[in-house]
Amino acid sequence: MSHLKNFGEGRKTLEEHIQRESYFLCGAFKEEQGGPFNPLVKINNAVANVIGSLVFGHRYEYDNVDFQKRLQMSAESVFLTGSVWNQLYDAYPGVMKWLPGPHQTIISNYQKLANFLEEKVEQHRQDWDSNNPRDYIDAYLAETEKRKNDTEAGFTIDSLVWCTVDLFEGGTETTTNTLRWALLYMIKYPDIQEMVRAEIDQVIGSRPPTMSDRANMHYTNAFFHEVLRKANLVPLNMARTARKDTTLGGYFIPKGTVMITNLTSVLYDKHEWETPDTFNPGHFLDSEGKFCRRNAFFAFSAGKRQCPGEHLAHMELFIFLTILLQTFSFSPPPGEEPSLESQVGFTQAPLPYKLCAHPR
Ligand code: HEM
Structure with a gap:
């Protein structure tokens, strides 16, 4: 699948998608007019859009309420995955699946994300062209077709859906929080x-x-x-x-x-x-x-x-950060000392914080 060099809206390279999304993110930061704001939601949306472009071929506007809710559910699942409840579920799934607790929220959130991505897979199946993959889902479908007689290869529609869940989850929270840390160190x-x-x-x-x-x-x-x-x-x-x-x-x-x-x-x-x-x-x-x-x-x-x-x-x-720094200088809200304390779930994220983005 490594031959997928141009994909998503406008058939761009990965580098071009990230550049384009960075300019959208700058636009969203500009709307704050230099006042203090929490950059979490906008960064999360921007990062999810890069993965979305790669996986299912399009991005969502930052004011799309449904997509924002989905991202919140993902963040909640990643946070709860670090809880003792999830470890108990990993160790004793047969028992834990009957018991209430935060692990039920993780299961339900993952299932909702899988349903969302399953819809994308179904939409792709209706008009895909094996010679012209538009994104990861198309490329995977082509591979599934090519290997349909090889039962050992593991290329099935079900595994495609869960691979897209993995990419979406693995690629969104981690990078979002790293960018948040980077901006926090910048203002600190x-x-x-x-x-x-x-x-x-x-x-x-x-x-x-x-x-x-x-x-x-x-x-x-x-x-x-x-x-x-x-x-x-x-x-x-x-x-x-x-x-x-x-x-x-x-x-x-x-x-x-x-x-x-x-x-x-x-x-x-x-x-x-x-x-x-x-x-x-x-x-x-x-x-x-x-x-x-x-x-x-x-x-x-x-x-x-x-x-x-x-x-x-x-x-x-x-x-992302180079374009942000070309466009803004960042500072903490006046009179505030940024805290480097973290909140640990499965990943270690900064506590919610605000910054000011001053156009250069
Ligand atoms: C700063 C960003 C990131 C950090 C620090 C990070 C870190 C990690 C770590 C420590 C693991 C566990 C590896 C192991 O078990 O040995 C992992 C796994 C994984 N990451 Fe990332 N990651 C980041 C970004 C991404 C992105 C952008 C993607 C999506 C393309 C991604 C997708 C995955 C997936 C799918 C796995 C599971 C791999 C497997 O089970 O074999 N990650 N990541």
């Missing part, structure tokens, strides 16, 4: 905001940014990596089950064991990071101020099941 540390903006002005100016610019923007790249490290979006990673008896680091792990790997222990390891508890883009800069990758950077996990959306997340972070 105005000097850092100015250094990122100075580099944008010097390397890009006012034209739309492209991913090829990032190689020349060492400080900005270091800033984004530090946001991902410090925000520690998925602190306990995803629970995984050992498929066979395994020995790891001298420990025997029997088949069927559920394992939770603690990403915080790596992202905040005091033997790996000079100032693990402090926001410091210098973690990703060498002595000459050039960007350097770090071995302990595991924000997207590692191995076969590591996040498949890492590339997309980096593109979104870079393009």
Whole structure:
């Protein structure tokens, strides 16, 4: 499915979709006229629109009440997934499915999202052309058709629906909250905001940014990596089950064991990071101020099941924030000191906060 280079409305590349959505987001921020506002809903809508364009081929306006409700349900599910109720459900689904509790809200919200995406799949099936895929759903349908005699391949309409649910859920909350953290660090540390903006002005100016610019923007790249490290979006990673008896680091792990790997222990390891508890883009800069990758950077996990959306997340972070910083300077509401406290569900999100976006 990797041949899907142009997709969605206007058959654009991924980069073009993110650029276009960034300008819509700037328009929505401008409506606030420099006054304090909570950017959550607008950012969430913008990020969901990028995934929507990729998965089902179109975006929703920021004042679409139904879509906003859907996004709220998704956010609620991701938050509740971190609750003890969900862990109990994962461990004892047979019993827990009969008991009331927040896990029932997660199940019901996921089912509603699946119904919404199932409708999209059905609409696509009515007029798809296997030689001309418009988006992920079309490309998947073509693959399903090609492999219809291969029962082992697992390409079914049901799995298509749940793959779109995974992409939608996996790609919306994580990136939304990372962008929220990035803006929060910008208003908390105005000097850092100015250094990122100075580099944008010097390397890009006012034209739309492209991913090829990032190689020349060492400080900005270091800033984004530090946001991902410090925000520690998925602190306990995803629970995984050992498929066979395994020995790891001298420990025997029997088949069927559920394992939770603690990403915080790596992202905040005091033997790996000079100032693990402090926001410091210098973690990703060498002595000459050039960007350097770090071995302990595991924000997207590692191995076969590591996040498949890492590339997309980096593109979104870079393009959204560069365009926002070309358009606005950001500050906290007058007289307020931004708080870096978080609320931990399945992901770690900033507490709701307000900022001011002043057109430049
Ligand atoms: C800043 C943004 C993001 C962060 C920090 C993040 C982080 C993660 C982490 C830690 C995992 C668990 C990997 C493991 O179990 O080893 C994961 C899985 C996943 N992510 Fe992301 N992610 C982000 C953005 C995205 C995006 C944009 C997409 C959508 C395209 C996405 C889709 C997924 C999916 C589908 C999985 C499950 C993969 C599987 O079960 O094999 N993520 N992500």
